[in-house]
Structures are given as C-alpha cells and as structure tokens.
Amino acid sequence: MGVEAKIAPSMLSSDFANLASEAQRMLDCGADWLHMDIMDGHFVPNLTIGAPVIESLRKHTKAYLDCHLMVTNPLDYVEPLGKAGASGFTFHVEVSRDNWGELVQRIKSKGMRPGVSLKPGTPIEEVYPLVEGEYPVEMVLVMTVEPGFGGQKFMPETMDKVRALRKKYPSLDIEVDGGLGPSTIDMAASAGANCIVAGSSVFGAPDSAQVISLS
Numbered sequence: 001m002g003v004e005a006k007i008a009p010s011m012l013s014s015d016f017a018n019l020a021s022e023a024q025r026m027l028d029c030g031a032d033w034l035h036m037d038i039m040d041g042h043f044v045p046n047l048t049i050g051a052p053v054i055e056s057l058r059k060h061t062k063a064y065l066d067c068h069l070m071v072t073n074p075l076d077y078v079e080p081l082g083k084a085g086a087s088g089f090t091f092h093v094e095v096s097r098d099n100w101g102e103l104v105q106r107i108k109s110k111g112m113r114p115g116v117s118l119k120p121g122t123p124i125e126e127v128y129p130l131v132e133g134e135y136p137v138e139m140v141l142v143m144t145v146e147p148g149f150g151g152q153k154f155m156p157e158t159m160d161k162v163r164a165l166r167k168k169y170p171s172l173d174i175e176v177d178g179g180l181g182p183s184t185i186d187m188a189a190s191a192g193a194n195c196i197v198a199g200s201s202v203f204g205a206p207d208s209a210q211v212i213s214l215s
C-alpha cells in the first residue's frame with residue numbers, strides 16, 4: 001500500500017465488448033471510481049464512447065462513473081450524460097473559455113459533479129477562475145499526456161501544475177491522467193494529486209489489483 005489517493009482505472013484500456021464484467025473486475029480489484037473517456041474525433045483524433053454506453057454500463061453498476069469529456073462541444077453532452085447516469089462530468093477548459101459558468105450550472109442541475117481538465121500545454125492559471133468562481137468546479141484533472149490515446153508516456157513536467165494547484169487549494173480534488181503506473185504514481189501523489197487515473201498499467205498488468213493497491 002502506498003499513497004492514499006483514489007484510483008480510477010481508465011476503461012479505455014478494457015475490453016469494450018465485455019465492459020460490464022471488466023468494470024466489475026476493476027471494482028473487485030479495489031478501484032474507487034471508473035474513468036470513462038468520451039472522445040468525439042474532433043477535439044482529439046480518436047473516437048470512443050458516448051451516453052448510450054454510459055447508460056448501458058449504469059444498468060450493471062452503482063460505481064462512480066468519472067466521465068472525461070474530450071469533446072469540442074461539452075454542453076451538448078450534459079443532458080444525455082445526466083440521463084445516462086454519469087457521476088462526474090469533466091470538460092476541457094480549452095473549449096469552454098466562454099461558457100464555463102453555464103456549463104457548470106447545467107452539470108450540477110443534472111446531478112453530476114463538475115470538473116475541469118487541461119492539456120499539458122495549457123497554463124494552470126487558466127483554471128483558477130473556475131475553481132474560485134461563482135459556479136466552482138469540484139475537481140481539476142491535470143492531463144499528464146496529450147489527450148486522445150491510452151498507453152502514452154507520462155510527462156513529468158506537468159507536475160509543476162499539480163504542485164501549484166495543491167499549494168493554492170489544499171482541499172481541492174486534483175486528478176492526474178495519462179501514463180500513470182508503478183513508476184509514476186508516487187511522483188504524482190507526492191506532488192499533490194489525490195485521484196489517479198490508470199489505464200494501460202492496470203489492464204496490462206498480470207495482477208491488476210497489485211497496481212491498484214499502489215494508490
């Protein structure tokens with residue numbers, strides 16, 4: 001047992017044809033949340049799942065479904081994902097600079113927990129108004145790879161952002177996503193992350209529970 005952080009296996013690395021049983025396997029291995037990567041083939045050059053898949057999975061599990069929206073128009077996804085049973089709705093700041101207040105209000109009105117994410121090249125200062133604003137987000141997801149694909153290499157330079165956030169907001173949920181595994185989880189947790197997303201390192205391990213126990 002290492003640092004005390006939530007661990008959210010990224011279902012992007014699961015066998016999508018057996019999603020419900022893969023989700024249950026992760027929960028049995030000790031996962032706290034299930035991380036669901038929603039991509040539109042436009043904000044990122046990859047296409048994954050949407051509300052219908054979340055709705056189907058929700059019929060099989062009561063788990064916290066931590067949805068990461070890598071889409072150009074997150075507002076369009078609020079109502080369908082709320083109906084589908086998503087728990088967390090994390091949008092990207094790069095596409096929400098003009099309407100994040102409305103977005104956060106709508107997410108909350110649909111019973112979901114709002115979060116904001118930023119790409120490795122986006123300055124951390126961009127999310128401060130969203131944490132401190134009239135309609136605050138409840139989590140910041142710091143991308144530790146370029147969004148779009150699982151299995152990429154962790155970018156250690158992103159840890160400066162995690163440290164800055166933790167210093168400024170001692171009780172904020174800070175999630176990290178991309179390239180997290182046995183050799184990087186400690187670095188992220190020491191920098192101040194308390195929610196760890198891990199896809200390929202968990203699903204690719206001979207013993208998924210052992211990797212999950214590192215958080």
Ligand SMILES: O=C(CO)[C@H](O)[C@H](O)COP(=O)(O)O
Nearest residue numbers: 147148150151178179199200
């Ligand atoms: O948001 C993501 C990609 O954009 C995924 O959540 C992330 O890449 C997880 O996969 P891995 O742990 O294999 O890097």
Ligand SMILES: [Fe+2]
Nearest residue numbers: 037068177197
């Ligand atoms: Fe993700």
